[in-house]
Amino acid sequence: MIKVEWFYWLCGLIFIAVGVLTFPDRTNAKRYGSGTFWVLLGASFIYGTYVVNKTAPAAVLGVAVIAMAGLVAAGQLGRGTAAGPSRTEQEAGADRFGNRLFIPALTIPVVVVIVAVGLKIHIGDRPLLEKDSETLIGLGVAAIVAVIVGFLMLRPKSALTPLNEGRRLLEAIGWAAVLPQMLATLGQLFVAAGVGKQVGRLIKDVLPDGASSCTAWAWRCSRSSWATRSPRSRS
Amino acid sequence: MLVLIGVLLVVIGFALRLNPLVVVTVAGIVTGFLGKLSPMAILNAFGNGFASSRSVTLFVLVLPVIGLIERFGLQEQGRRLIGRLGALTTGRLLVLYQLIRQITAAVGLQPIGGPAQMVRPLIYPMAEGAAERRYGDAVTDSVREKIKGFSASADTVGVFFGEDIFVAIGSILLITGFVDSAYGLKLDALHVALWAIPTAVCAFVIHGARLLNLDRRLNRMTSGPTADKTEEASR
Numbered sequence: 001m002i003k004v005e006w007f008y009w010l011c012g013l014i015f016i017a018v019g020v021l022t023f024p025d026r027t028n029a030k031r032y033g034s035g036t037f038w039v040l041l042g043a044s045f046i047y048g049t050y051v052v053n054k055t056a057p058a059a060v061l062g063v064a065v066i067a068m069a070g071l072v073a074a075g076q077l078g079r080g081t082a083a084g085p086s087r088t089e090q091e092a093g094a095d096r097f098g099n100r101l102f103i104p105a106l107t108i109p110v111v112v113v114i115v116a117v118g119l120k121i122h123i124g125d126r127p128l129l130e131k132d133s134e135t136l137i138g139l140g141v142a143a144i145v146a147v148i149v150g151f152l153m154l155r156p157k158s159a160l161t162p163l164n165e166g167r168r169l170l171e172a173i174g175w176a177a178v179l180p181q182m183l184a185t186l187g188q189l190f191v192a193a194g195v196g197k198q199v200g201r202l203i204k205d206v207l208p209d210g211a212s213s214c215t216a217w218a219w220r221c222s223r224s225s226w227a228t229r230s231p232r233s234r235s
Numbered sequence: 236m237l238v239l240i241g242v243l244l245v246v247i248g249f250a251l252r253l254n255p256l257v258v259v260t261v262a263g264i265v266t267g268f269l270g271k272l273s274p275m276a277i278l279n280a281f282g283n284g285f286a287s288s289r290s291v292t293l294f295v296l297v298l299p300v301i302g303l304i305e306r307f308g309l310q311e312q313g314r315r316l317i318g319r320l321g322a323l324t325t326g327r328l329l330v331l332y333q334l335i336r337q338i339t340a341a342v343g344l345q346p347i348g349g350p351a352q353m354v355r356p357l358i359y360p361m362a363e364g365a366a367e368r369r370y371g372d373a374v375t376d377s378v379r380e381k382i383k384g385f386s387a388s389a390d391t392v393g394v395f396f397g398e399d400i401f402v403a404i405g406s407i408l409l410i411t412g413f414v415d416s417a418y419g420l421k422l423d424a425l426h427v428a429l430w431a432i433p434t435a436v437c438a439f440v441i442h443g444a445r446l447l448n449l450d451r452r453l454n455r456m457t458s459g460p461t462a463d464k465t466e467e468a469s470r
Binding site for chain 1: 296345
């Protein structure tokens with residue numbers, strides 16, 4: 001069975017690789033803090049597997065999470081100034097490859113659909129893909145297929161090019177890359193501390209009986225405030 | 236009632252434009268203490284929350300391939316392509332994307348789009364290309380930032396108000412779980428999903444109108460389409 005945890009590990013390994021590449025990056029004034037941030041994040045993705053399985057103490061991960069926020073608060077997360085692709089470089093690429101450049105990008109949604117919808121099959125009596133994680137697994141498989149397609153098509157000079165380019169984007173996103181996850185964490189903390197109950201009680205007192213549908217809507221609104229999806233795209 | 240201070244902290248912190256990651260972390264810690272959780276319980280809540288929310292960060296897997304094709308001119312090619320599709324203005328393109336995003340999310344394919352895999356590599360360059368075609372050199376940095384923001388919003392509004400139509404999503408299960416336990420009702424997840432449709436339609440109409448209005452705003456920001464275009468039209 002293909003498990004979504006495999007892809008969390010891959011994600012964690014990418015973060016760790018980004019961190020390892022950051023330590024020697026002299027163009028980044030905060031290279032030690034930044035490297036520590038990405039390595040911690042990567043390690044937390046792998047350690048998270050054991051937290052979910054309840055085979056490792058969650059508090060250790062809690063410390064790591066607060067440490068990451070601490071690095072950001074202390075202004076220790078910076079980025080390198082290594083140049084992105086220049087205008088001429090991009091124009092040359094567009095001249096050479098034209099609309100074929102869209103192929104790797106469009107591979108992603110196509111493979112997501114194929115995997116999430118088409119591969120929802122059972123082998124013997126076991127499902128091929130972990131239940132309820134089909135689309136996430138689809139995304140992971142799609143990312144791998146797309147990078148292979150892109151690599152074969154574009155033939156970059158170094159095998160490390162995808163990783164370096166991914167690092168450039170990740171550095172540009174910075175702390176915002178973990179903000180959605182942190183918001184989701186806050187949501188769970190609110191539940192543990194009983195914030196939802198308080199909101200419910202507050203509204204129940206304010207609204208007349210029989211207005212429970214309004215309560216549901218109000219709850220929905222209170223959820224949406226921290227269910228903000230993703231960091232804004234930056235470039 | 237005190238635990239609600241955590242919500243207030245998030246509001247104030249965001250309003251003061253403090254670093255959101257730090258605001259969220261501090262709000263979590265404060266809420267935990269106000270909810271009378273022990274320090275250990277707070278760390279555990281952070282750890283468990285972070286580990287079980289890793290899925291929202293899985294988009295990082297696509298960054299290597301996106302960075303790779305960007306290096307070879309993907310954004311440039313996006314601009315060139317849109318240059319040939321004269322009828323697609325920035326606003327119309329984004330409405331179209333929002334519709335596709337909403338529909339695909341409604342059938343459970345959230346990972347198809349997103350800031351990392353679609354907006355930055357494809358949608359934003361095309362939206363910007365459409366503006367460059369129309370306004371030429373009048374596309375200043377502030378116009379670019381405006382287009383970036385609206386491109387991301389088309390994605391976020393689309394997925395947020397699309398995914399709730401899909402039954403097997405966390406937020407639907409959260410709503411039914413909360414309402415059932417707090418009010419002793421028995422909500423059918425299918426009904427919650429069904430009644431997300433009117434909201435989704437409203438969201439599409441409201442934000443779609445804003446996106447179309449973006450064209451008018453860009454007209455004002457750039458003092459109208461460029462001269463050579465008006466010449467073409469008058470010929």
